[in-house]
Amino acid sequence: MNPNCTQKLQKMSLWPSNIHLQDYSEPNESWSPEMRQLYDQYIALCEVRTDGGEVKTGPWQKLPSYNRTLKHGIVAAQRPKTIDPRARLFTRNVEEKGAAFEYVVFMNDQERRCVCVFQSGHLLEGPPGYVHAGAVATMFSTVTTTLSMLFGRVLTANLNLNFRSPVPLGSVSLIHSAVDKVEGRKIFVTCRMTSIDESKLYTDATALFLSGKLGHVFGTKSV
Amino acid sequence: MNPNCTQKLQKMSLWPSNIHLQDYSEPNESWSPEMRQLYDQYIALCEVRTDGGEVKTGPWQKLPSYNRTLKHGIVAAQRPKTIDPRARLFTRNVEEKGAAFEYVVFMNDQERRCVCVFQSGHLLEGPPGYVHAGAVATMFSTVTTTLSMLFGRVLTANLNLNFRSPVPLGSVSLIHSAVDKVEGRKIFVTCRMTSIDESKLYTDATALFLSGKLGHVFGTKSV
Numbered sequence: 438m439n440p441n442c443t444q445k446l447q448k449m450s451l452w453p454s455n456i457h458l459q460d461y462s463e464p465n466e467s468w469s470p471e472m473r474q475l476y477d478q479y480i481a482l483c484e485v486r487t488d489g490g491e492v493k494t495g496p497w498q499k500l501p502s503y504n505r506t507l508k509h510g511i512v513a514a515q516r517p518k519t520i521d522p523r524a525r526l527f528t529r530n531v532e533e534k535g536a537a538f539e540y541v542v543f544m545n546d547q548e549r550r551c552v553c554v555f556q557s558g559h560l561l562e563g564p565p566g567y568v569h570a571g572a573v574a575t576m577f578s579t580v581t582t583t584l585s586m587l588f589g590r591v592l593t594a595n596l597n598l599n600f601r602s603p604v605p606l607g608s609v610s611l612i613h614s615a616v617d618k619v620e621g622r623k624i625f626v627t628c629r630m631t632s633i634d635e636s637k638l639y640t641d642a643t644a645l646f647l648s649g650k651l652g653h654v655f656g657t658k659s660v
Numbered sequence: 661m662n663p664n665c666t667q668k669l670q671k672m673s674l675w676p677s678n679i680h681l682q683d684y685s686e687p688n689e690s691w692s693p694e695m696r697q698l699y700d701q702y703i704a705l706c707e708v709r710t711d712g713g714e715v716k717t718g719p720w721q722k723l724p725s726y727n728r729t730l731k732h733g734i735v736a737a738q739r740p741k742t743i744d745p746r747a748r749l750f751t752r753n754v755e756e757k758g759a760a761f762e763y764v765v766f767m768n769d770q771e772r773r774c775v776c777v778f779q780s781g782h783l784l785e786g787p788p789g790y791v792h793a794g795a796v797a798t799m800f801s802t803v804t805t806t807l808s809m810l811f812g813r814v815l816t817a818n819l820n821l822n823f824r825s826p827v828p829l830g831s832v833s834l835i836h837s838a839v840d841k842v843e844g845r846k847i848f849v850t851c852r853m854t855s856i857d858e859s860k861l862y863t864d865a866t867a868l869f870l871s872g873k874l875g876h877v878f879g880t881k882s883v
Contacts, residue, residue, distance in 0.1 A: 506788045523782040524829060527792035530760070530783035537753070559746040560753035563801075565729045566743050569750035570805070570816040571798025578786075578794035593793040597820040606747060 462502040462542065467535020468556060471609045471633055475554045479543040500542045500551075500583065504529035528579050536560045540576065542583050549587065550615035553580045555630070557606055567603040573640050574598055576612060577628050581644040584614045585624045588648045594623075595645040604630070604639045611635060622647050685725040685765065690758025691779060694832045694856055698777045702766040723765045723774075723806065727752035751802050759783045763799065765806050772810065773838035776803045778853070780829055790826035796853065796863050797821055799835060804849045804867040807837045811847055811871045818868040827853070827862045834858060845870050 464473055482497040504525050531537035539556040555576055563569030578596060585591045604610060614628040629641040687696055705720040727748050754760040762779040778799055786792030801819060808814045827833060837851040852864040 506785055521782045521789075521830060524785040524789075525783050527784045527786060527795050531753070559744045560748050561750050562729055562747040563750060564815070566747070569798070569801065570819065571794070571801035572750045574797035574801060574819060574821075575792070575794025578792065578797060582793070592787070592826065593823045595820070595822050596793065596797060597818070598797075599818050600816045603815065607744060 458501075458503045458505070460501040461504060461529050462499065462540065465534045465539075467539060467558075469609055472539065472554060472556045475609070475611070475633060476541055479541075479552065479554070483543070496547060497543045497545050500544055502529065502540075502542070528575060531558075531560060538572070538576070540579075542580060544584070544587075546587065548615075549584070550613065551580065551584045553583075553612040553614070554609065555612055556609045557604065559606060562606055564603060566606055568606055570598075570600055573600065573604060573630065576630070577640065577642050577644070580612045580614045581626045581628050581642070582646070584616060585626055585644070585646040585648070587616070588619065588624055588646075591624065591646040591648045593644065594647050596642060597644070598640055598642040600640050601638045602640075609633050610639060617643075622649050624648060681724075681726045681728070683724040684727060684752050685722065685763065688757045688762075690762060690781075692832055695762065695777060695779045698832070698834070698856060699764055702764075702775065702777070706766070719770060720766045720768050723767055725752065725763070725765070751798060754781075754783060761795070761799070763802070765803060767807070767810075769810065771838075772807070773836065774803065774807045776835040776837070777832065778835055779832045780827065782829060785829055787826060789829055791829055793821075793823055796823065796827060799853070800851050800863070800865050800867070803835045803837045804851050804865070805869070807839060808847045808849055808867070808869040808871070810839070811842065811869075814847065814869040814871045816867065817846075817870050819865060820867070821863055821865040823863050824861045825863075832856050833862060840866075845872050847871060 464476055479497055480499060482495045483499055484492050485495040486492055506526055528538045536558040537560045539558065540553050542551055542553045544551045553576065557568045557572065561568050561572040563572065574596065577598060578593060582591065582593060610630050611633055612628060612630045614626055617625040617627050624646040626644040626646065628644060630639045631637060632639070687699055702720055703722060705718045706722055707715050708718040709715055729749055751761045759781040760783045762781065763776050765774055765776045767774045776799065780791045780795065784791050784795040786795070797819065800821060801816060805814065805816060833853050834856055835851060835853045837849055840848040840850050842848070847869040849867040849869065851867060853862040854860060855862070
């Protein structure tokens with residue numbers, strides 16, 4: 438991971454740095470060959486070898502993904518009373534591998550864009566045999582929020598989704614997202630979900646985020 | 661349930677009529693007093709007593725809610741090959757009561773509107789202590805789709821959400837939705853999520869659905 442991105446993630450982190458958390462975006466046995474191939478393809482872009490044989494960080498970084506958003510392992514007395522210790526991140530709330538959201542996000546800091554490789558599990562059904570529009574919306578929310586967090590902590594203000602074609606349940610898809618523009622606290626993001634060869638557009642969307650002065654939401658007055 | 665609504669739901673049903681399914685929108689021990697009170701309030705509107713003491717169906721009907729979308733109990737040979745028998749409806753995929761989406765939808769056929777009482781569980785977290793924007797979007801998708809199904813089977817074309825204020829995790833909220841207009845195959849729907857006293861607006865949205873000729877999606881050529 439390049440130092441710039443690492444620094445930003447550490448700044449955003451709400452966990453004590455000595456806590457080890459499971460990274461849910463690592464490959465597991467539920468991943469299809471297509472999912473694994475795309476993962477490997479982007480992982481290869483995370484490190485580049487110079488002419489002199491030196492290994493350097495590449496243009497992409499794989500982001501870790503946990504199933505809690507706050508203060509895992511903090512003793513009850515220090516935890517804000519409003520926080521339920523059983524709380525789990527919505528997209529990582531099912532322990533059975535492959536049953537719900539399998540995904541990994543790769544970030545390209547310089548180009549202010551990211552890509553997510555997403556495999557839908559059998560618990561995400563909407564119309565028979567297809568992914569629920571709410572589950573599609575959830576992935577858009579997740580990917581666009583992750584991208585906009587390059588600018589600090591954010592809240593979603595708007596998410597406008599055009600569902601072009603239903604997503605087959607169990608399939609792998611690509612979600613590309615890019616920062617369109619930034620105006621003061623407003624971050625405008627675009628996003629699209631396609632088949633893995635990008636020939637079929639499933640859904641596209643725009644999202645608007647507000648950054649800054651969100652300590653009242655995140656339980657940290659200083660941020 | 662009034663006969664008109666029942667007829668429409670039966671027409672839409674993809675299950676054999678002799679299969680008994682658990683109705684996940686019935687009250688359970690995880691429901692807070694507020695949730696139960698709102699449920700009772702709308703249930704009371706489902707039946708009205710005439711001056712002569714006769715009990716008649718009222719303006720509202722409680723809709724049942726299952727955890728499968730297709731052909732539960734159908735033998736494998738009859739099930740479309742594309743359908744995973746483990747598939748579960750996204751909003752009903754967690755068996756632990758109160759952990760994820762607890763909700764019940766009441767429909768007002770004549771006024772082409774519905775209301776959903778929604779209690780968020782600890783597995784729906786986004787920002788610490790608040791519901792994930794994707795989970796909010798999922799409830800909007802669910803409620804607006806349910807309403808638009810008054811016009812037959814539908815697919816979501818657009819969902820445009822304005823997130824006004826984050827929803828506290830574990831809270832109960834109301835989701836009101838109404839048909840705005842119908843133009844050919846297009847059904848335009850509005851929707852808003854508020855606190856139970858309706859003083860605080862959490863999110864509002866518009867949705868567009870397409871009805872008709874969706875047999876290729878629903879696995880039934882005749883519909």
